[in-house]
Amino acid sequence: AQSVAQPEDQVNVAEGNPLTVKCTYSVSGNPYLFWYVQYPNRGLQFLLKYITGDNLVKGSYGFEAEFNKSQTSFHLKKPSALVSDSALYFCAVRDMNRDDKIIFGKGTRLHILP
């Protein structure tokens, strides 16, 4: 079965420092991978996706993610964190059998410390 794992419940980063939020996936075949962000009292918002091509994907708000097939990872990164980046981040993968079924991880809470 397809799945994603987010090993960290929470990540703390000082403002201005680079940040990484980890995600590993388990799928058969080539994965379609996503990152979403949830701010307080809001629904999830799409950040970026990987389908094929360049392993470094750029998304909204200065975020990027690196697809690593050998390590089955899709870590979210940003060179310089902002306090406003504090939120809950979800990694997701498309079900290989159904293109309308997106499977999410449990989320990682990111705290940016001023």
Place this chain on the structure above:
Amino acid sequence: ETGVTQTPRHLVMGMTNKKSLKCEQHLGHNAMYWYKQSAKKPLELMFVYSLEERVENNSVPSRFSPECPNSSHLFLHLHTLQPEDSALYLCASSRNQRTSGANVLTFGAGSRLTVL
């Protein structure tokens, strides 16, 4: 405002009540979803309506009943719920792109349900 509107935003109900959650999208999407969000758990996909076909997660109890009268509206009917059903229920929509296979979901703000 994302274009996906959920009502009510907050709902408190007893275990014997019947209530419904409503979702409406104005994005011209052809697929709609219900997800359940509980703390420190993966988002749980409950139901999908895609191109007029319903995909149902077999592990969803029958006390949750979806209804999709058209491509813009989605309901989740609730009946004799349990306290463990308390959660944030998220509606989402997408344009089902079978050729690219990378549907991006647009979510509503959610309905916070508390079952007493």
